Amino acid sequence: MTSLDRDGGSAAENWRSSSVTSDSPNRAASAAGPMNVVVDARWTRTDQHDGISRYGASLIEALHHLHPVTMLIHDERQLRLLPSGVPHLKVNSPFSPRELWLSRTLNRLGADVVFSPLQVIGGFRRNYRLVLTLHDLIYYRHPQPPGFLPLPVRVAWRAYHKAFWPQRVMLNRADAVVTVSDTTRKLIAAHRLTRRPVTVVHNAPSPLPEDSAADRGEKGAEPGAVRESMGGPRELVYMGSFMPYKNVETLIAGMALLPEYRLHLVSRIAPEREAELRAQLPPGVDVVFWRGIGESDYQELLGRASALVTASRDEGFGLPIIEAMNAGTPVVCSDLEIFHEVTGGHAKFFEPGSAKDFATAVREVADPRARADLVAAARGQAAKFSWANSAERLLELLRDLVR
Numbered sequence: 410m411t412s413l414d415r416d417g418g419s420a421a422e423n424w425r426s427s428s429v430t431s432d433s434p435n436r437a438a439s440a441a442g443p444m445n446v447v448v449d450a451r452w453t454r455t456d457q458h459d460g461i462s463r464y465g466a467s468l469i470e471a472l473h474h475l476h477p478v479t480m481l482i483h484d485e486r487q488l489r490l491l492p493s494g495v496p497h498l499k500v501n502s503p504f505s506p507r508e509l510w511l512s513r514t515l516n517r518l519g520a521d522v523v524f525s526p527l528q529v530i531g532g533f534r535r536n537y538r539l540v541l542t543l544h545d546l547i548y549y550r551h552p553q554p555p556g557f558l559p560l561p562v563r564v565a566w567r568a569y570h571k572a573f574w575p576q577r578v579m580l581n582r583a584d585a586v587v588t589v590s591d592t593t594r595k596l597i598a599a600h601r602l603t604r605r606p607v608t609v610v611h612n613a614p615s616p617l618p619e620d621s622a623a624d625r626g627e628k629g630a631e632p633g634a635v636r637e638s639m640g641g642p643r644e645l646v647y648m649g650s651f652m653p654y655k656n657v658e659t660l661i662a663g664m665a666l667l668p669e670y671r672l673h674l675v676s677r678i679a680p681e682r683e684a685e686l687r688a689q690l691p692p693g694v695d696v697v698f699w700r701g702i703g704e705s706d707y708q709e710l711l712g713r714a715s716a717l718v719t720a721s722r723d724e725g726f727g728l729p730i731i732e733a734m735n736a737g738t739p740v741v742c743s744d745l746e747i748f749h750e751v752t753g754g755h756a757k758f759f760e761p762g763s764a765k766d767f768a769t770a771v772r773e774v775a776d777p778r779a780r781a782d783l784v785a786a787a788r789g790q791a792a793k794f795s796w797a798n799s800a801e802r803l804l805e806l807l808r809d810l811v812r
Contacts, residue, residue: 445479446807471796513532525541528542544593544725545726614732654722663764665693
């Protein structure tokens with residue numbers, strides 16, 4: 410999927426020739442060369458993006474168009490999901506004991522500023538500026554860790570989120586902190602998680618494919634028109650994980666009140682979790698488990714759907730929502746502050762624990778006039794979010810730090 414124009418060795422030589430040797434983290438970028446920017450891409454998945462993986466990869470691609478960037482990876486397979494033309498350095502896994510000495514490698518290579526799309530990156534006695542990212546505070550209220558993490562990491566994860574002081578220690582090691590929404594920025598301030606400045610660098614939707622359903626045969630259609638096949642069910646799409654706080658159970662229960670609709674659960678799901686949810690299906694409901702979906706299939710499905718739906722009880726941003734708005738698909742979502750921020754209020758909201766309220770909201774977007782107005786307003790709101798804008802905001806922060 411991607412290819413690089415130079416390997417880690419040549420990137421290292423380029424760094425050495427353009428960096429300033431200094432023992433102080435307060436140095437400015439060398440006058441002999443550009444600011445050396447390193448982005449930690451080691452959280453990129455090797456199979457299919459999750460939210461953090463997509464955030465990092467998308468920022469790298471947009472940032473690279475504005476300023477030279479070098480990526481850190483730990484597995485060559487990550488390059489398939491990372492942008493081409495960006496030099497990379499292969500270093501240790503973030504879970505390796507060698508992470509404690511990562512700063513020595515970055516010091517030798519003359520990094521001016523390092524950006525991590527997470528709040529964790531190892532190393533001490535650094536000679537570069539450091540920017541960390543805190544996406545949300547979900548796991549303080551819902552401490553179950555992601556299942557793909559190794560068992561020792563999951564144990565540490567749960568312990569880490571039992572108190573706020575470890576987070577404060579982590580964030581205060583940085584020179585600046587990034588988060589993805591104003592909602593999370595206010596939570597960081599409310600819990601006094603850092604003394605460092607906090608900058609919002611938004612998530613953003615991926616560009617629509619040129620042949621997407623939203624741009625193909627529907628170009629001349631009424632805005633927000635329902636695009637299901639004639640005679641078929643009206644379709645609802647859920648994109649997201651199946652962790653308990655995502656509250657997929659409310660969507661499933663609500664389908665009993667929506668007999669003319671089909672619910673597509675498109676994300677990957679563990680067999681055990683699928684069995685749990687299947688056991689809760691009301692009789693006769695139409696629910697499809699995709700167990701993962703390709704980008705083209707997802708865009709095609711989203712383009713003909715009646716709505717993208719989510720009953721989540723907590724979010725840091727809600728990327729599928731902004732993607733749906735960008736594609737011209739109405740959003741039906743739980744009544745959360747973050748969803749009001751992202752949608753600008755241009756969605757149908759419901760109480761996250763009420764299957765009845767969910768079904769009512771779905772029926773409201775079926776009205777052609779209401780649907781058209783909602784889609785038009787939502788597209789205008791979605792246009793405010795782009796990876797180019799986010800990369801410009803990030804680059805401005807990085808430059809301020811090394812001046």
